[in-house]
Amino acid sequence: MSIQWFPGHMHKARLEIQSVLPKVDVVIEVLDARIPYSSENPMLAELRGDKPCLKVLAKSDLADDAMTEIWISHFEESVGVRAHAVTTEDVPTIRRLKHIVAKMVPHRAGMTITAMIVGIPNVGKSTIINFLANRKIAKTGNTPAVTQQQQRVNIGDSVALLDTPGVLWPNVHNVNSGYRLGLVGSIKDTAMDYADIGFFGARYLAANYPERLMQRYDLTSVPGTDLELIEAIGRRRGCLGKSNLVDIDRASRILVNDIRGGELGRLTLETPELMRREQVQTAKVIAEKEEASKEKDAKRKKRFRDKQRAQRKSREMN
Structure with a gap:
């Protein structure tokens, strides 16, 4: 599956980010804790250069705890990088992020610190901003590309945030990253095929979380192929069409939506x-x-x- 999704406002956002970066003290990059690598935008890494960076692993309540710790250790091996996991269920942890930002630039003590917050679509960036500011400032939603223009937000404690639209890179060269982005909902449904990403998700879960599949879909064992697994899920969920054949698209949608909603438990879809x-x-x-x-x-x-x-x-x- 080749994914190319680069709306006009994203191209504009890239140019805006590039133009204001010289005035930024810290970059806060919000990642999806389930796919820390695939949600890390290589275009943003190129633009950021050697700016101090706080990697925020959002939606950590949907990710495997042990793997999240491994990812945090991995990110903090890089000079000038800190990493922290958050969930919207723990608001105090989110609000402490601004204190972490201040500690990353001690030479700015007593002055206003400008932090640019960036992230791919639908990663939870706007929700984090609202909690940091303790009021509703950024528009939130469960679909990609809600924020479409840059704005400056004062979040207190001498920290100002530059909010940017969610930026997805022009061409996802790593096909596996494309599938994972689709699985967690960071790509518009119109830009992907549910059956494609459903088969990818089935293969990964069968290899890494087979017991979750058996429990969720009441299976006695995990079928040997991704097609057989999708068909088994379809039969269990009544996705039958003409001649009693499984509707592959409907069955795939069920699996994808269950992954997105955490119905299969806490999952991490990649490792360092x-x-x-x-x-x-x-x-x-x-x-x-x-x-x-x-x-x-x-x-x-x-x-x-x-x-x-x-x-x-x-x-x-x-």
């Missing part, structure tokens, strides 16, 4: 080790695409030159 393997694979994919693009461009230029030569020869002969 998995991230490292996929980074190598993704770098290879990008290099191959760039090489293919160069070859295509070279052939186009050659055809143009050959056409010019043929035209000159024709004129000389006439």
